[in-house]
Amino acid sequence: MSDMAPKPVSLPRELALRLLTDMVRIRRFEERCADLYGQQKIRGFLHLYIGEEAVAVGAIHALQPEDAIVATYREHGHALARGISADAIMAEMYGKREGCSRGRGGSMHIFDAATRFYGGNAIVGGGLPLAVGLALADRMQNRRRVTAAFFGEGAVAEGAFHESLNLAALWKLPVAFFCENNFYAMGTALSRSESQTDLCAKAGAFRVPTLKADGMDVVAAHEAARQAADQVRRGEGPFFVEFQTYRYRAHSMFDPDLYRDKAEVEEWKKRGPIHNLTSRLKAQGMLTEDAFLAIDAKAQREVEAAIVFAEAGAWEPVADLTRDVHTEPAR
Amino acid sequence: MRMTYREATRQALHDALASDPRVFLMGEDVGKYGGSYAVSKGFLDEFGPERIRDTPLSELAFVGAGIGAALGGMRPIVEVMTVNFSLLALDQIVNTAALYRHMSGGQFSIPLVIRMATGAGRQLAAQHSHSLENWYASVPGIRVIAPATIDDARGMLKPALADPDPVIVFEHALLYNAEGELTDAWQQADIRSAKTLRPGRDVTICAYGGTVGKALDAAFELAGEGIDAEVIDLRVLRPLDDETIMASVRRTRRAVLVDEGWRTGSLAAEISARIMEQAFFDLDAPVARVCSEEVPMPYAKHLEDAALPQTPKIIAAARQLVGHRAPSVPSR
Numbered sequence: 001m002s003d004m005a006p007k008p009v010s011l012p013r014e015l016a017l018r019l020l021t022d023m024v025r026i027r028r029f030e031e032r033c034a035d036l037y038g039q040q041k042i043r044g045f046l047h048l049y050i051g052e053e054a055v056a057v058g059a060i061h062a063l064q065p066e067d068a069i070v071a072t073y074r075e076h077g078h079a080l081a082r083g084i085s086a087d088a089i090m091a092e093m094y095g096k097r098e099g100c101s102r103g104r105g106g107s108m109h110i111f112d113a114a115t116r117f118y119g120g121n122a123i124v125g126g127g128l129p130l131a132v133g134l135a136l137a138d139r140m141q142n143r144r145r146v147t148a149a150f151f152g153e154g155a156v157a158e159g160a161f162h163e164s165l166n167l168a169a170l171w172k173l174p175v176a177f178f179c180e181n182n183f184y185a186m187g188t189a190l191s192r193s194e195s196q197t198d199l200c201a202k203a204g205a206f207r208v209p210t211l212k213a214d215g216m217d218v219v220a221a222h223e224a225a226r227q228a229a230d231q232v233r234r235g236e237g238p239f240f241v242e243f244q245t246y247r248y249r250a251h252s253m254f255d256p257d258l259y260r261d262k263a264e265v266e267e268w269k270k271r272g273p274i275h276n277l278t279s280r281l282k283a284q285g286m287l288t289e290d291a292f293l294a295i296d297a298k299a300q301r302e303v304e305a306a307i308v309f310a311e312a313g314a315w316e317p318v319a320d321l322t323r324d325v326h327t328e329p330a331r
Numbered sequence: 332m333r334m335t336y337r338e339a340t341r342q343a344l345h346d347a348l349a350s351d352p353r354v355f356l357m358g359e360d361v362g363k364y365g366g367s368y369a370v371s372k373g374f375l376d377e378f379g380p381e382r383i384r385d386t387p388l389s390e391l392a393f394v395g396a397g398i399g400a401a402l403g404g405m406r407p408i409v410e411v412m413t414v415n416f417s418l419l420a421l422d423q424i425v426n427t428a429a430l431y432r433h434m435s436g437g438q439f440s441i442p443l444v445i446r447m448a449t450g451a452g453r454q455l456a457a458q459h460s461h462s463l464e465n466w467y468a469s470v471p472g473i474r475v476i477a478p479a480t481i482d483d484a485r486g487m488l489k490p491a492l493a494d495p496d497p498v499i500v501f502e503h504a505l506l507y508n509a510e511g512e513l514t515d516a517w518q519q520a521d522i523r524s525a526k527t528l529r530p531g532r533d534v535t536i537c538a539y540g541g542t543v544g545k546a547l548d549a550a551f552e553l554a555g556e557g558i559d560a561e562v563i564d565l566r567v568l569r570p571l572d573d574e575t576i577m578a579s580v581r582r583t584r585r586a587v588l589v590d591e592g593w594r595t596g597s598l599a600a601e602i603s604a605r606i607m608e609q610a611f612f613d614l615d616a617p618v619a620r621v622c623s624e625e626v627p628m629p630y631a632k633h634l635e636d637a638a639l640p641q642t643p644k645i646i647a648a649a650r651q652l653v654g655h656r657a658p659s660v661p662s663r
Contacts (some may be wrong), residue, residue, distance in 0.1 A: 004408065068403075085472040100436065101435050101436035102436030105434045107436045111434070111435035111436065111439065113439060114436075118439070119431075119434075119435065121427070123422060123427075126422060126426055128395070129391060129394070129396050129398070130395055131396060132392060132399060133396035133397060133398055133402065134403045134404075134522045135399070135401070136396055137401075137404055138403060141403075147399075158557070159391055163392030164392050164396075166389065166392070167386070167389060190486065227508055282423065290479050322471075324432050324433045325471045326472065326474075326496050327432065327496050329496075
């Protein structure tokens with residue numbers, strides 16, 4: 001596809017640059033996370049989103065502030081795109097009390113009430129029923145809000161996926177099901193785990209309208225998500241979007257990445273979402289190299305400041321170990 | 332006023348639905364069918380299909396939807412037909428509902444009530460009869476209650492709905508038809524404390540749910556033999572009301588723990604350990620347990636009866652404990 005003329009960016013310049021900025025912020029943030037993991041500053045599991053940024057950025061910018069987001073354990077990108085501060089996310093990954101989850105969650109459990117960010121769910125498919133319920137509450141309280149549920153293609157093998165799609169469709173609930181198909185559930189390729197690999201066909205079986213979008217192209221991802229969110233907001237019931245994307249890094253920092261061909265990874269890297277957008281914006285005269293470098297430098301400064309913030313953070317006192325198990329006294 | 336446990340439960344649900352528009356009931360066959368135990372009969376007509384919500388057979392999804400709806404500002408009451416079926420929703424209950432507040436650093440609470448029937452005694456065999464209350468009672472982040480009396484069936488739902496965190500309500504299936512007097516005390520029902528149903532001096536019998544009646548029957552018979560048994564209805568299985576249990580055991584110096592769950596890792600085992608930790612030197616005899624036999628619940632009546640804690644077993648256990656004191660010294 002590299003020899004094809006780049007498809008023009010159909011978005012207003014300001015929005016296009018915002019999408020670009022967020023993708024760069026996520027990329028820079030996660031590159032440093034990988035370093036910090038090597039230095040053992042970040043521990044536990046760390047699942048990087050590098051390569052997939054266009055999906056979260058494109059989709060989340062199609063949502064309104066009052067909408068809800070339910071994400072997975074590969075959610076740093078979604079959290080950053082949603083506007084949770086890099087400081088609070090980084091501090092959480094350090095396990096500090098200044099973290100958005102007070103050091104209780106770590107990389108896989110980013111939560112933020114202010115932006116209606118409902119995790120950070122590390123049971124595959126586990127967030128889907130939750131999203132259905134959030135949407136049900138909106139419907140019952142006559143609020144025109146969208147609940148966006150992000151999940152990987154691995155989740156479609158779970159009963160939770162099928163039960164949730166059925167329930168959402170049956171009750172016409174305002175859920176946007178955003179499936180991030182990166183083709184590998186940890187190390188298991190989609191074709192090795194599903195009899196039906198057409199994910200839209202699965203969703204269609206529940207009579208949910210579907211769209212397939214190029215998840216390496218933030219413009220396409222954004223447009224698909226906007227169409228879905230608009231339709232959901234109009235009260236027409238749930239919508240399913242399959243974003244085809246690819247993670248450049250291993251599943252987690254523990255993963256030796258032996259299950260896929262290096263050539264395949266390199267092939268996908270040619271479609272890199274940041275490169276994809278910058279080259280098109282430049283071709284259209286909407287971005288200069290200097291402007292791009294300024295965006296990049298600012299993103300790096302933001303990440304370095306977040307690291308300083310996290311380093312300076314405090315450890316929650318062990319005396320507070322059992323706080324927030326229950327809402328009241330139980331301390 | 333005399334009424335059945337079913338009617339008391341129905342009235343409690345009715346109150347909740349009538350007094351708070353955020354409350355709704357969701358589950359399999361709660362609407363058109365009227366509830367698998369006929370608890371919600373007539374509700375669909377009165378409150379409409381938005382608030383009396385029949386679900387597909389998707390325990391995982393509708394329990395999870397209850398969690399999400401609670402997060403979204405509603406006060407859902409989710410009914411799961413039996414505790415055995417709740418295992419299909421165990422992921423949502425344990426991995427989401429119970430953990431959510433803590434892993435979000437206290438940002439989100441889940442004010443959700445999950446009701447389910449539990450227990451054996453109706454020859455429904457292995458997949459409809461188990462008592463798995465203790466599985467849930469072992470999980471931090473949820474409260475587990477087991478109303479056993481008419482007053483509690485009527486009164487415990489309101490504080491459960493007022494709790495900002497998830498509450499699981501176990502209703503023993505044999506209790507629905509049980510009749511009793513509703514007293515004014517129902518309005519003071521709480522979800523924090525155990526309740527002493529019968530005071531006594533010689534032995535403490537702790538029971539909950541479906542075994543409370545058996546414990547009271549045992550106490551009545553024991554009284555005829557001069558053994559004065561105190562009966563505690565645990566009511567709240569998590570967190571356990573250690574104070575009430577220990578105060579009683581320190582006085583009677585003996586404890587029989589009755590539990591319809593399997594003995595291994597049972598709630599009775601937990602309470603026994605707590606008694607060892609907190610009241611060991613006050614004991615005159617080892618703690619006794621009367622639990623279900625370690626067998627999948629059989630169908631045939633005589634086998635089912637044999638598998639369950641029964642009044643004669645409770646009596647025998649109490650007698651044996653009292654025998655640890657100098658024999659045949661009447662207690663009064």
